Every structure is written in C-alpha cells, then in structure tokens.
Amino acid sequence: DNRALPIGCGQTISQPLVVGLMTQALEVGPRMKVLEIGTGSGYQAAVLSRLCRRVYSIERHRDLMQTAEKRIAALGIHNVITLLGDGWNGWPDHAPFDRIIVTAAAVEIPAVLKEQLAVGGIMVIPVGEEFETQELLQVRKTEAGFDIHPMFPVRFVPMLHGMAVPGQTRR
Template sequence: MSIEARKIRLLMQLRKSGVTDTRVLGAIERVPREIFVPETFHDQAYEDMALPIGMGQTISQPLIVALMTQALEVGDRHKVLEIGTGSGYQAAVLARLCRRLYTIERHKPLLDVAQQRLAQMRIHNVTAKAGDGTKGWPEQAPFERILVTAAHGGIEAPKALTDQLGVGGIMVIPMGSERRKQRVVRFRRSDAGIEREDLWPVRFVPLLPDEPEGDASAAHRE
C-alpha cells in the first residue's frame, strides 16, 4: 500500500473516531508523519499508534494528536504555546493552524532534530527552546492557546501555565498522577476565572521540571 493510501486510511479512521474539524484533518493530511519517525518505522507511520523516536521517547498516536488539537480550537490568528516538542510532529500540525507557535522540550537532542524537520518542511512560524516546560514561556505570554503533552499530577490546573493564558484562552492538558486514571482536561479562561471540562481518558508520562532523567514518553487513548 502506498504512503498516500495509508494516509487516506488513517484520515478515515480519525473521522470515525470523532475528529470532525476539517482544519485539523487538513493539517494532519499535509504533515508527512514518516519524516518524524526513524526510517525503520516508515511503513508504520500512518498506523494509529505511538512509535519510538529515540531517547526512550515516542511520537504520539495520531488520534491523540488530532483529538487534542481539535479540543484546543486553534484559530489562524492565535499565538500558541506547546509544552513537549518531542519529534516535532504535533508542532508541525499546530503550525499549520496558528499564527505563531512557541514550543519547549526538555531533551535538547530531540529538540535539535525536531527543528531540523520543521526547517525541512519550510515551517517558519515556530520558535523553540530547550527548557523546563512547567514554567511555560513567560517572556512571550499571554498565549491564546496552550497545549501540554505530558500529564500534570496535581488536582488543579498548573498556575504557572494558566497565568500565561490570555482571557478567552484555552489550555488542553492531561491530568492525573496515576497513568491509569489520567484524563485530558480543557481549561477556558474568562474574566470570571478558570472553567474546567474533563474530556477523555489517556495515558501520558508525567510533566517533569528541570533536566531530563531518562523518562520515557508515550501517549495513547484508553
């Protein structure tokens, strides 16, 4: 089966699984997932599964990428913050949808490769840095949207990130200290405060501060 046929099959699967936003589907269609995985996994690039990308990390399942992006409700004038660049795949999808993307990754070697891939795709509206994603990027705040790709273990939304969310802004983040009890949560900020909406169960690695400690990154839907 050709790459194009595999991509069409994946898009059909995403639609059947609840991805209805045509802009999100269009962005996923335009991002060549095969360049974000090692060559040995190219034949699985359009399967709906997480795949290894080195350093014990993975590229997330396409359904998770699509659903979280859809939940973020990204507009083409939005400034977006992503916590956890990883392979750069989610960043490439977001960059197709927003005005400007700022992305932070703990593992600098992963970030370097991700930036090379984005440059290869001629995506120029992404600014990236290696650092502690739990602190956000206060110098660039406020953001209209924030997407976090690791699980926050607290009960409440991480204040350092919600403080950087503009009024009317949305943050989508996995929450829960136990992997089998995590849920993707959407926070909306209004003049009245922060509104919370629980969405669906997932499994993510924890959102960790400071330097990497050899943690493995994976994400898939329950």
C-alpha cells in the same frame, strides 16, 4: 497505525487520533499564538503551525529539540520557535498565549501555565498520576476563573521538572 511510538529519550509521540483530538479541542485560529509544552518529534508543532500565527514550543531534551528543529525546517515551516527549557515554567517572555497544549501529563494543572493563558484562551492538558489512566482536560480561562471540561481518558508520559540530562531517559 494509530498508536503511540517511541521517539527516544524515554518519550513517545502520541497516537495520531489523540493529536487530532487535542488539536481540535484547542479551537485554534489563524491569528493565534500557541504555547506547546513538549516538542518531542515536532509533529504536533508542525500540525499547529498550519493553523495559527506562531507556535512557541518548549522541550527539556536537547536531542529531541534539535531533531525536531531539523524536521520542522526541512518541512519549510517558519512560524515555530523552540526553546530548550523546563515546561513547568512556561514561556513568560511571550505570554499571554491564546492557546496552550501540554503533551505530557501533570498531576495537576500548573499554576504558571494558567497565568500565561490569555483570558478567553484554551489549554488542553492531560492530568493524572504516572502509570495510571489520566484525564485529558480542556481548560478555558474566563474573566471569572477557569472552566474545566474533562474530555476522555489518556495515558501520557509524565511532565517532569527541570532539564533532561543527556543519556538519561526519565528524571
């Protein structure tokens, strides 16, 4: 079934077609370091783990992160590193990243993530307002700046600031 499904904490797993298209748009190679914002169920990280050297994945919901870690370990995946944190901050200790994938919609492309993307790198991110149709963007960082390529309309949960409070589904 090609549809988004709830995974708890007010979050959803993207429909498989969207996961595939986002992964394809990243143009991931075997020696690359990828940052994922929004671990969720761990599905996207597991897919990426088979295509790149290392996946760094940030999740703001402790319960989701712990469940994803167990799933990833059960699959025998050893190149995914998770962090409980605020995706708006990225992961500066491991930057720059060859690729960045964001699995929640931001109103605009976060400047911090643009800074953490390596020159020649690609970011795939949904951008737009909550409860409205958003645009999935492929963002390439060049020596001169950023080339932004709109891909197709999407609907993602919003990218929220801060850490999630246990039992709280939104803020």
